[in-house]
Amino acid sequence: MRSELVIHLSKLDGNIQALKSRLNKNVKVMAVIKDNAYGHGAVPIAKHLSSKVDWFCVATIEEGIELRNADINNPILIFEAPRLELVSNYIQFGLTATVSDLSDFEILKEGTEYQINFDTGMRRLGIPFDEREKALERFKTYSKLNCTGIYTHFASADEPHNKSVFEQLEKFKIIKKLFPDSLMAHTANTGAIFHYRDADLQFDAVRAGVCLYGYAAGETDISDLKSIVEWNSFVMQTRPIRKGESVGYGGSWIAPEDGVVGTVPVGYGDGVQRILSNKFQVKINGQKVQQVGRISMDYFGIYGSKALIGKGDKVTIFDGESLNPKQWASLANTIPYEITTSFNKKIERQYLLKK
Numbered sequence: 078m079r080s081e082l083v084i085h086l087s088k089l090d091g092n093i094q095a096l097k098s099r100l101n102k103n104v105k106v107m108a109v110i111k112d113n114a115y116g117h118g119a120v121p122i123a124k125h126l127s128s129k130v131d132w133f134c135v136a137t138i139e140e141g142i143e144l145r146n147a148d149i150n151n152p153i154l155i156f157e158a159p160r161l162e163l164v165s166n167y168i169q170f171g172l173t174a175t176v177s178d179l180s181d182f183e184i185l186k187e188g189t190e191y192q193i194n195f196d197t198g199m200r201r202l203g204i205p206f207d208e209r210e211k212a213l214e215r216f217k218t219y220s221k222l223n224c225t226g227i228y229t230h231f232a233s234a235d236e237p238h239n240k241s242v243f244e245q246l247e248k249f250k251i252i253k254k255l256f257p258d259s260l261m262a263h264t265a266n267t268g269a270i271f272h273y274r275d276a277d278l279q280f281d282a283v284r285a286g287v288c289l290y291g292y293a294a295g296e297t298d299i300s301d302l303k304s305i306v307e308w309n310s311f312v313m314q315t316r317p318i319r320k321g322e323s324v325g326y327g328g329s330w331i332a333p334e335d336g337v338v339g340t341v342p343v344g345y346g347d348g349v350q351r352i353l354s355n356k357f358q359v360k361i362n363g364q365k366v367q368q369v370g371r372i373s374m375d376y377f378g379i380y381g382s383k384a385l386i387g388k389g390d391k392v393t394i395f396d397g398e399s400l401n402p403k404q405w406a407s408l409a410n411t412i413p414y415e416i417t418t419s420f421n422k423k424i425e426r427q428y429l430l431k432k
């Protein structure tokens with residue numbers, strides 16, 4: 078094994094608690110586990126959460142089928158617009174489709190359960206606000222389909238006090254008035270749940286994604302969310318290096334003193350962004366050690382004293398504390414979502430219930 082991701086399910090439970098403590102009464106939890114549960118492994122995460130949340134949400138119909146094949150029985154909402162060649166799968170696997178365009182009504186098979194996504198300002202998927210009356214007509218016309226909800230998605234809820242959230246919310250409320258009250262309504266992602274508790278936007282359910290894995294949306298820290306992932310590898314090889322010698326492609330790093338370079342069998346092919354070259358640290362025996370040289374496809378280098386780095390030593394890339402995807406995200410000028418979804422599927426994953 079070259080490296081292993083350890084997913085702490087007890088921390089996942091803690092994050093669920095943190096989430097639930099922010100919810101109004103009777104608001105359901107839709108756990109967003111798209112993209113392999115943001116890289117953590119959709120099936121094991123779904124199995125652990127199935128009794129603790131109400132719904133699951135995924136991006137694609139293939140992801141929904143994967144969950145059904147793993148005996149996940151919760152309702153599952155598919156975010157993508159229906160793809161013509163796959164529409165019979167919604168019924169076959171008991172998956173809830175999303176209608177994102179007026180034309181989607183025409184392609185769904187009779188009896189398909191669906192929810193309508195309205196575009197109130199995200200401008201990605203969804204029926205535009207201006208077509209809400211037409212959507213209502215189709216909803217009535219296509220009575221052999223089974224509509225169970227309406228929803229929208231915020232563009233900027235990761236920032237507290239962003240006025241576009243309120244503008245989108247007002248539009249959604251206008252849409253909601255047109256449709257029967259019996260339909261479930263939902264708008265909130267992590268940002269909306271944690272930053273907009275006082276705005277009346279939770280309705281019947283929330284779609285919680287990144288908070289499950291321990292991160293706030295945006296820059297703000299939320300103290301009761303804990304990163305659930307630990308990442309361990311080992312020193313595959315060591316060699317002495319002299320002051321002035323370089324390490325890795327392009328010789329981008331030069332040793333300031335004599336020391337030891339260790340090679341860790343993890344690279345950008347595993348999900349260590351190459352832009353992090355020479356920027357991050359790992360831990361060996363509790364000590365922080367600098368990553369040096371360009372990150373290559375399957376390896377990165379570390380540098381320290383002979384006493385610090387030995388062949389076979391355990392290398393902790395993420396410790397769930399100060400070394401974590403959020404820290405990498407700020408070093409790489411991106412968001413934790415991109416760091417964790419980059420974990421290659423080939424990496425072994427272990428799911429631990431106790432600390």
Ligand SMILES: *Cc1c(COP(=O)(O)O)cnc(C)c1O
Nearest residue numbers: 109230266267284285286287294
């Ligand atoms: C990804 C996604 C979410 C979850 O967003 P987070 O910021 O991770 O909580 C919710 N709704 C939709 C439509 C999404 O695509």
